[in-house]
Amino acid sequence: MKSRTIDIWEQTVKNPPKDYQEYFIAEKNFLKNNISKESITLDIGSGSGRIIKELAPYVKKFVGIDNDPEAIELSKELLDNIKNVEVYLEDAEKTHFKNKTFDVVFIGLTFCNFGESKFRVLSEIKRILKDDGKFIFSVFNENALSSREETYRHYDGGYTILDRKKGLVRFNKDNAISEQFSKDEIRSILDKAGFKINESISGKMFHIFSSKKG
Template identity: 30%
Template sequence: MIKDSEFITSNEVPGPTKEEIRCLLLCKSEVSSEDIVVDIGCGTGGIATEFAKRAKKVIAIDKNPKAIKLTLENLQKHDVDKKVELIENDGVLAVKSIENIDIAIIGGSGGDLDQILETVSSKLNQNGRIIINAILADTKVQAVNKLKELGYKPNIIEANISKGKIIERGIMMIAENPIAIIYSKL
């Protein structure tokens, strides 16, 4: 796993997805060296970088040109840029141009989660997997309901990560934002 501190970051682009969450995503996705992974809303490229180390190919999508630039810098820093295709576009439009998807990871939907899920679902290969990261309660409910509507049996976990900070009197635990991971297989 790449440490959070090893990613190039910017105040203008969210991310990277925290190390512990990336670890859970890798586990729940059951990624293999034969998989084509699509990272929708790639931000700084933390997820794309981790999956590029393990998958056959990653397609990282973001409509923010600053996110695409930062993702490329992180991919190059970690020497996996040759395994990743970057697409600067809206998630729905970008996914429509992709033929084969084994794993779709949705970290940012720009309010188009239903459309993204419909499009991804139509492009998934046999045994394909969908994973949604959600911090908003509304997004969690929306993702579960849409997956059920599309015929999936969604699973959901919520991770509440706290990291210890050593202070004079002892150890102070500092909480990160809780994040839900909603996942399902085709």
């Protein structure tokens, strides 16, 4: 077992601790309330394609990108035969999509893995999102570290807490990082990137936001 984000994540999805179960339900319902049969939707960091599979029946088209070849292989298996989906091996910082392609861009917790590149990713999202489109994303919240550690403890390769107060963690084998955010931190990041929050919900370990360009 390699200690890559997708491996770690797939273990969590298969056997989610209680706080993650709450998150998965909230995430699905929030997204469902923000899409329609007209939506052209992008999932950034689509992993195994779990979200795309569940929500493809509710949108016109669901596209996924992930920068891990193994994730793309997994998602191609899971999404085989679903007509309105496409997945691409691509990095969120620079995609092949034309300007203003998507009605909805979604990121499920992957925002916590971007580290220093988060502003480049936000700038790319701004480019490919329609002017009235929605950018919806979830993050680990400021209290999430103990729930996160419940899942991290089992991983081959181990992890290092770089800053406990900020919830900044590095996975030792591949140096991937994961962080967590308060609502104020997200507000300030979005403000700098040119987005405004329309709606948000929170649970024990997460915040989920719907935002627009502005």
